[in-house]
Amino acid sequence: MQKEGYVSFWIGNINSLEELESLLKVTYTEDGDYVPSLFARGFDIERYDDAVREAEFYDEADNSISRLLEGYSYDDIIIPRILSLCGDDLQKNFNAVILLYNFKYEGIKKNITIDTSDLEFVGTVEYL
Numbered sequence: 001m002q003k004e005g006y007v008s009f010w011i012g013n014i015n016s017l018e019e020l021e022s023l024l025k026v027t028y029t030e031d032g033d034y035v036p037s038l039f040a041r042g043f044d045i046e047r048y049d050d051a052v053r054e055a056e057f058y059d060e061a062d063n064s065i066s067r068l069l070e071g072y073s074y075d076d077i078i079i080p081r082i083l084s085l086c087g088d089d090l091q092k093n094f095n096a097v098i099l100l101y102n103f104k105y106e107g108i109k110k111n112i113t114i115d116t117s118d119l120e121f122v123g124t125v126e127y128l
Contacts, residue, residue: 078127
């Protein structure tokens with residue numbers, strides 16, 4: 001759900017930047033109706049503001065949340081807050097990050113697989 005001042009954080013393992021872009025692509029019908037991205041449908045997200053989304057594919061996978069989030073908007077606030085939720089070291093390496101700003105994910109699904117892409121919800125923190 002859209003909520004000012006919150007950021008929701010996903011990590012994943014994806015084959016390429018093109019695959020990440022495909023997962024996040026929002027489309028519209030001929031009548032102009034919004035069609036959610038594969039990512040949004042997978043996590044049962046009705047809608048989010050694509051203008052305040054950041055996502056990155058990394059050639060080198062990593063298991064450190066600090067390194068994966070370095071360079072994102074508000075990283076000086078977000079990183080310590082995410083670390084307080086789950087620590088820095090993840091169970092395995094990941095090569096993709098998705099951040100939805102002004103969004104508080106409260107869905108039931110925590111992990112999904114779309115084709116060969118695995119995505120995992122990490123958590124939501126305040127950033128303002």
